[in-house]
Amino acid sequence: MPLYADLPARRTRQVVADAGCLLVVVASVAAGRAVHAAVAGVAEPARRFADGSTALADGLRSTGGSLGRAPLVGDDVADLLGRSADSAASLARAAGEQRDAVLHLAVVLGLLTALLPIALVVGVRAVQRLRWAARVRDAHRLAGTAAGERVLALRALQRSPGEVLLGLDPDPATAWLRGEATVVGSLADLELAALGVRRARGLTAART
Template sequence: MPLYADLPARRTRQVVGDAGCLLVVVASVLAGRAVHAAVAGVADPARRFADGSTALADGLRSTGGSLGRAPLVGDDVAGLLDRSADSAASLARAAGEQRDAVLHLATVLGLLTALLPVLLVVGVRVVQRLRWAARARDARRLAGTAAGDRVLALRALQRRPGRVLLAVDPDPAGGWLTGDARVVADLADLELAALGVRRVTAART
């Protein structure tokens, strides 16, 4: 299956279109990364709070363990510090969950920002290129058969603008109906040129 046209004009348009598609992909990926970084930045305060609360809980437990050995009030002070440490740990868990939720949102938004344009643009481009490749392949096969010119000429009559057809002959449809070899061949060449396909010289004879 052909990837690019034989004729320079059509091939250039295809290359430019493919390059534009590639630029959209690159721009979408960069935009997705920027969105991810921006949203993930919102999680920084929650991360710092979680780290601070965890450090506070650890410090309170360590202090409680040390004071628990003190006579008379050691157990009471240790219990109070342990309860305070549990509260700090709960705050750390809540902040950690908030941080994880924001990071998950950042990942989802970043992927959506990057993938949606890529899937849309690349999907449309791939369909266009596959359709052209199938038509170009069929046109090449038809141009190499005895009756292929008539089929290609008929396609030209169906698809090409009237002013282009009239440049071939004042009555292109009549020439095709009567089997005028020149009109049929010129119409076939018109369809091949529109597809960017170069006729093999031997096929014309």
Template structure:
């Protein structure tokens, strides 16, 4: 596949377009990762809830274990303190849910900020580059095979009327007569249009 033109002007435009595509990709990936990290900072309250819930559960668990040693009322006191331990578990679960929500939001926001701009790029820039590469490859192959008459015929069907009017005489008639000058001139225009050196 021929990805770049031989002609300097078109080559420069293609290189600039490719560099813009790379810069576009880099910008959106960098931005998406930064936004994801910024959203992840919102998990701090959830981390605090988890830490507080774990500390509360541990404290109530330790106190309940010691309360069991109290004569007569130790069992009932330990049961009451165990309910405090379960409250710590509820607090831990709430913190975990908040952390999960923040992480999920950060992930999907990062993915969206990468996928959508890259999809736009792939739908606009990539088809143009592939179409050029295919076209230039075929045109170069025809040139290398010496099939200038086919290139001239294609030029006759694709050149604007203004371009065709610049030829001295009728280029279609010259092509039909297999006039080497007309065929060469038409083929050169087709090669130039494809950015391929004649």
């Protein structure tokens, strides 16, 4: 499959378009990373709260275990501190779940920010390149036969500017109808040039 055109002007446009596509990919990845970092930063307070609540719950349980051995009020104090520790642990779990939800959202938004423009731009560019490659293959195949060359010449008659056609022959349409080899070959070459490619050397020699 041909990757780039033979003629410099068309090849330069293709390279510039591919470079622009690559630039969009890089910019999209950078944007996705920035969105992920920004959203993930929202989870930081929840993380600190969860860590603090966990530490508080551990401290209350440790204190309750120590005071539980005190006479008279030890059991009551230990029970109170145990319930407080359970409440702190519940808060820690809730904060942890909130943190996990925000981090998951950060991943999703980051991926969407990066992948959507990449899929759109790369998909469109891939279709353009594949269509061009298919047209080039078809044109080279047609250029290999006399009948195919007349088809290319007819396409050139339909698509090329009038001044370009008249520069080849005062009456290019009549010359094509008569099958004048020189004019038909020049018109076929004109169609190939519109695709940015040249006739293969072997085909040129065969025609000559």
